[in-house]
Amino acid sequence: xxxxxxxxxxxxxxxxxxxxxxxxxxxxxxxxxxxxxxxxxxxxxxxxxxxxxxxxxxxxxxxxxxxxxxxxxxxxxxxxxxxxxxxxxxxxxxxxxxxxxxxxxxxxxxxxxxxxxxxxxxxxxxxxxxxxxxxxxxxxxxxxxxxxxxxxx
Amino acid sequence: xxxxxxxxxxxxxxxxxxxxxxxxxxxxxxxxxxxxxxxxxxxxxxxxxxxxxxxxxxxxxxxxxxxxxxxxxxxxxxxxxxxxxxxxxxxxxxxxxxxxxxxxxxxxxxxxxxxxxxxxxxxxxxxxxxxxxxxxxxxxxxxxxxxxxxxxx
DNA sequence: TCTAGATGGTCTGAATTTGAATCATTCTGA
DNA sequence: TCAGAATGATTCAAATTCAGACCATCTAGA
Numbered sequence: 001x002x003x004x005x006x007x008x009x010x011x012x013x014x015x016x017x018x019x020x021x022x023x024x025x026x027x028x029x030x031x032x033x034x035x036x037x038x039x040x041x042x043x044x045x046x047x048x049x050x051x052x053x054x055x056x057x058x059x060x061x062x063x064x065x066x067x068x069x070x071x072x073x074x075x076x077x078x079x080x081x082x083x084x085x086x087x088x089x090x091x092x093x094x095x096x097x098x099x100x101x102x103x104x105x106x107x108x109x110x111x112x113x114x115x116x117x118x119x120x121x122x123x124x125x126x127x128x129x130x131x132x133x134x135x136x137x138x139x140x141x142x143x144x145x146x147x148x149x150x151x152x153x
Numbered sequence: 154x155x156x157x158x159x160x161x162x163x164x165x166x167x168x169x170x171x172x173x174x175x176x177x178x179x180x181x182x183x184x185x186x187x188x189x190x191x192x193x194x195x196x197x198x199x200x201x202x203x204x205x206x207x208x209x210x211x212x213x214x215x216x217x218x219x220x221x222x223x224x225x226x227x228x229x230x231x232x233x234x235x236x237x238x239x240x241x242x243x244x245x246x247x248x249x250x251x252x253x254x255x256x257x258x259x260x261x262x263x264x265x266x267x268x269x270x271x272x273x274x275x276x277x278x279x280x281x282x283x284x285x286x287x288x289x290x291x292x293x294x295x296x297x298x299x300x301x302x303x304x305x306x
Numbered sequence: 307t308c309t310a311g312a313t314g315g316t317c318t319g320a321a322t323t324t325g326a327a328t329c330a331t332t333c334t335g336a
Numbered sequence: 337t338c339a340g341a342a343t344g345a346t347t348c349a350a351a352t353t354c355a356g357a358c359c360a361t362c363t364a365g366a
Contacts, residue, residue: 004277005270012281015293019280021300023176024222029303041322062344069177074323076346081322098331098344117158124157127172128165130302135295136168142288143171149283150178194352215314227353229316234352251314251361 026126033122038115039085043070044078045119048087048112051104058103060093087111179279186275191268192238196223197231198272201240201265204257211256213246240264 008016027042034040040048046068051057059067065075079102082088087108091101104112128136161169180195187193193201199221204210212220218228232255235241240261244254257265281289 004274006273008273008276008281011286011289011293014297015284015289016276016280018293018296018300019176019179021222022296022303023172023180025300025303026172027176060344061346065345069174071324072345073325073347077322093344096332096344100345120159120161121157123161123169126303127169127299128161130299131168131295133164135291136164138288138291139295140164140168140171142284142292143175144167146280146283147171147174147178150175150182150279213314214316218315224354225315226317226355230352246314249314249362253315 029126030119030122033118034115037118038111040111040115041078043068043074044082045112045115047075047078047082047102048104048108049116051088051102052109052112056103057109058091058101060099061102062099064102082108085111182279183272183275186271187268190271191264193264193268194231196221196227197235198265198268200228200231200235200255201257201261202269204241204255205262205265209256210262211244211254213252214255215252217255235261238264 007013031042034042034045038045047064050064050067051059061075061079062072064079065072068075070078079088079090083090087105089103089105091103093099093101131139160166184195187195187198191198200217203217203220204212214228214232215225217232218225221228223231232241232243236243240258242256242258244256246252246254284292
C-alpha cells in the first residue's frame, strides 16, 4: 500500500498492458464480426442476448441497462434503433407504469440466431483457443473477482 | 475445432464473461479518475503517456495512432483537443513533409505528472491488488499472447 | 523522368455517446 | 393523507467517434 502512486513493477505493468491491449483488440474483432454478419454493434448484440436469456424474452429498461452495463440514455437510444430494425419492441408495464418492457421479437430472435454462431467462432478463435485450460480457469477466477469488486461499490 | 459455432463450455463462458465485464468496469473506473483529476479521457491520457515515453517527447501521428490503437481520424481529433489545451503541439516533419510530429509540451508533461499517480493508484486498486502474484503472471502471459496474435493479422 | 500506387494526415457528415435536465409515477414517513 | 424523495425512462445539446473522401507527398518501376 505504501507505493500507491509509484510506477508498477515490470510484471504488474506487463499484466496491465496486456489486459488493456487484449480488451481493445478483442472487442474490435468481435465488433467487426457482428457488424459484418448482422449489422449489429456489440452493445446491441448484448441487448439481444440478454433479452433472449430473460424470462418471457423481455426485461425492463433499467434492469437491461444494468445487465448490459450501459447508461440509461444510451440504452434508450439503442433500443430505439433495435425497435426500428424490428428486432425488439417496447411495451408499457402494467404493474409499474413508469417502467417499460423491452421485448425480443421473432425477427430479433432470428437475427440473434443468425450472428451468434459467428460470434462464438470469433470468441473461440481470438481468446479461448489461444489459452490453455488452466489459463482459462485462472482468467475466470481472477477477472471474475475484479469485476465483482467493481460491481458492488 | 469441430464445435466452432456451438455454445462455449461453462468454464469458457465464465472466462469470457469475466473478461468482458472486467474490461468494461476497469475502463470505466480509470476513465472516471482521469476525468476527475485531470480532465482527460483515457485515450488522451494514453497519447500523453506514449509521447512522454518517446525519444524527444514526440512521435509521428501515424506511429502514435498505431501505438494507442485508435484510428487516424480519431487521433487527429484527440491531438487537436490536446493542442487546444496546450498539452501537445504539432510540428511539421522535415524529412517527410507528409507527416507531422506530435510533441509533448512542458504543460503536457506537467499535466501527465499530475494525474499519473492517481492513475496508478486506481490500476493497483481495481486490478493488481485484487490478484495474486501468480494470477498477475498468468494474466500477462495469456492476454499478452491474445493481444500479440491479434496485432499481427 | 514519368506515372501509378502507397503512405501520412486531415476533413466531412452521419452515427453514437455523454451528462444534465425533465417528466411522470411510485414510495416514504409524519 | 400528503409532501418530498426516489425511481424509471426519455429528451436535448454538446462532445466524441466512425467511415470514407480527399489532398499532398513520397516511392518504385518502366
